[in-house]
Amino acid sequence: GAGVSQSPRYKVAKRGQDVALRCDPISGHVSLFWYQQALGQGPEFLTYFQNEAQLDKSGLPSDRFFAERPEGSVSTLKIQRTQQEDSAVYLCASSSLGGYKGELFFGEGSRLTVL
């Protein structure tokens, strides 16, 4: 498809489990962002990639969160030892421009529920 694709759309994990969320950005888009959106809140910035380089990871809430984009296209957000407070929608966005510029195109998100 032409848009940003995320999988899985829904994930239920038991507390303590590890999860991996995948993002397939729009082809050719240089920039890739991960945001976390809790219920009733706006998206919160997690991390930013320009091509394969992770230029900003200031929003990652703890060292349990790890993101990669090894070949500058698909990205994976991994959460280790999930906690209930990790329950949220994880949104991936891409942009054709580098350096935080350009319109962000979001995927539909991965909804994580930690029991």
Next chain:
Amino acid sequence: RKEVEQDPGPFNVPEGATVAFNCTYSNSASQSFFWYRQDCRKEPKLLMSVYSSGNEDGRFTAQLNRASQYISLLIRDSKLSDSATYLCVVSGNTGKLIFGQGTTLQVKP
């Protein structure tokens, strides 16, 4: 204090009404400003950029007041299809986009 603050609403208005949303931001160095729209359980989508001189796109008008660090969105002649959450977005220190909590609009027939 949050970097971007919005009144969460909800704003309930009849069709045809004019409604205005406000947003304040704390970082005086912010350079870029946007309104995104998010439908229920969907992803955010860019509605419009906000320029210093103010800008209009059909029924939508955005205004920026740098001195007061305040952004507004005006929707005229509201349609049922305008029902959504409107997210105020401001660039932070490094340029990354910071989203407000969102303001929910419900347009009633």
